[in-house]
Amino acid sequence: MPSEDPAVPASPAAAPLHRTWPHTWWRLVDARIGIVPLPVYAILVVVLAILTREGEIRPDAPTMIAVLVLGGFTCADIGKRLPAFNRIGAGAIFATFIPSALVYYRLIPPQIEKAVIDFTRFTNFLYLYIAAIIVGSILGMDREVLIKGFLKIFAPLAAGSVAAALVGTAVGTLFGLGAHHTFFYLVVPIMAGGVGEGAIPLSIGYAAILGLPQGDVFAQVLPPVILASLTAIVLSGTLNAVGKRYPHLTGEGRLQPDHEAAAPVATAEAAPPDVATIAAAGLTAITLYLLGVMAHHLTGLPAPVAMLFLAVVAKLTSAVSPRLQAGGFVVYKFVQTGMTYPLLFAIGVSMTPWDKLTAAFTLPNVVTIVATVATLMATGFFVGRRLGMYPIEAAIVNACHSGQGGTGDVAILTAADRMALMPFAQIATRIGGALTVTGALVALRAFGG
Structure with a gap:
């Protein structure tokens, strides 16, 4: 047998x-x-x-x-x-x-x-995604470096915005588009913060000042937003390839050399998180987002930015336990791995008009837009390097200033394989965009049509 x-x-x-x-x-x-x-x-x-x-x-x-x-x-x-x-x-x-x-x-x-x-x-799951990414990445940062990173990132962002405005306007003028048209209808929309919080309020403001139909103005400012976002995606993906060839130029998601990339907080008290802790961390991210929505209604601050600041405060005041922070990192990785490409597909179907993108493909427009985005990123690269940041990371954060809002941030950081930079990307997109729109409307009112 x-x-x-x-x-x-x-x-x-x-x-x-x-x-x-x-x-x-x-x-x-x-x-x-x-x-x-x-x-x-x-x-x-x-x-x-x-x-x-x-x-x-x-x-x-x-x-x-x-x-x-x-x-x-x-x-x-x-x-x-x-x-x-x-x-x-x-x-x-x-x-x-x-x-x-x-x-x-x-x-x-x-x-x-x-x-x-x-x-x-109707589900607004873009903001669920951003909430998980922001909260998870911030909770995984070192507290001291978190403060330094947020203070430092404004310098390359501001310098890049000014340089991009000057170069982009000059290039468009050389191609016969006119300085006024180039600045207000190409350069400003690129750095306005996307569609919902950039192109739409910009077109409403332009229409009110110039006495034009808002729909006509929106049709002019939308194509540069989309084409600039595509340019930023391609250039950020290129920088990712450059970083692999020249590792000294990149922190692989770290903004500066003493900045540990997002990772579970390792302490003696923090064991690997269980399922309940991971679920609690996800609920914490949603709670912070809802607090951001409430802050938006009270102060007018965009909900993702308010949520970002609340997450920073929670991190700096140790309001979240190390165990819950580790759970937040697991949520961050799950969302990054499982939701990014489905989200981009949804954005492509519902928020990315193909005809508006192709309408921007004229030689003067393309050259002007590429020159603007490239200048924005190049300035971030060199200014960031001068300030002790990894130049590739600083350039990619600046690229998000020319993206298609939150959707552009996701696509740009995915192409660059730098999703840990999402908190800084939100600063570039939301705050940088709001300042750009405000400044452009003030300038248009002062100088007229």
């Missing part, structure tokens, strides 16, 4: 079957597109195709998670597999702009498009 002792080798006849099942299947399950196992990917494609044909696509959480995960990681995987382009953030670019093109050319079924738009707008 054959031995049933597990220590005894299997018979030769049983060995091939043992190697085939389940190990071959497990290897197939462990092969993934993004985070999606191949068998699950195939099942999702079939199921969503059937649901679409039957008209059963709904903007509910389970269905939209499947749609956005499938679309986001598929587009990102295509970008990451392209030689050369994969080094300059093609994953983030493809995850954002392929769905935008698919919508414009009606290659996405209308019911999927509508469901994604409804889900993105």
Whole structure:
């Protein structure tokens, strides 16, 4: 009778079957597109195709998670597999702009498009993502370096804004666009803080001052915002590749040499967080965001910026325990890994008009926009280096000042593989954008149309 002792080798006849099942299947399950196992990917494609044909696509959480995960990681995987382009953030670019093109050319079924738009707008999960990223990255920073980083980042940001305004206006003027048009309709929108908190209030202000229809003005200022964001994504991805070749120029997400990148707070009292602690950290991030929303209604400060300051205060006053801080880092990593490309896909479908992007592709516009963004980043690079910061990180933070708001921050930092810089990116986008819009409206009122 054959031995049933597990220590005894299997018979030769049983060995091939043992190697085939389940190990071959497990290897197939462990092969993934993004985070999606191949068998699950195939099942999702079939199921969503059937649901679409039957008209059963709904903007509910389970269905939209499947749609956005499938679309986001598929587009990102295509970008990451392209030689050369994969080094300059093609994953983030493809995850954002392929769905935008698919919508414009009606290659996405209308019911999927509508469901994604409804889900993105009504759930507002962009801010859930930003809340988790900001809170997790801030709680993982060293307290002293956190203070120094926030104080230092304003110098390269301010210097870059001034230099970009001068260079961008000069380039546009040389191309015959006129100094007035170049400054107010190209350069200012680039650094206005995106669409919702940049292009829209800017167009409302311009329309009121000049007596023009707001929609017409918005149609002029939106294309530079989108094209500048694309430029910032490409240049930030390029800087990531430069950092890999010249490691002394980058902290791989650290803003300055004595700044430990976001990591779990390691103390004798802080054991690895359990599931309940991780859930508590996620709720803490949501609570800080809601406090930011309340602060926005009371003071007018953008909710993400208010949330950022509240997270900084919580960190500096030790209001959050080391264990909860470690849980916050786990939430940060989970959101960064699992939600980034699905979020970019949703942004591409619902917030990135392909026709507005392509409308900006005239030679004078492209050269002016690229010159503006490149100057902004280059100034950040050199000023940051002079102040003792890692130049690549300082340049990438400055790039976020020319991004498409919070959506641009996500795409830029994803392309650069520097998501730990999100708190500083929010400073560049929100505060830098608000100051730009305010200054532009004051200048337009003073100098007229």
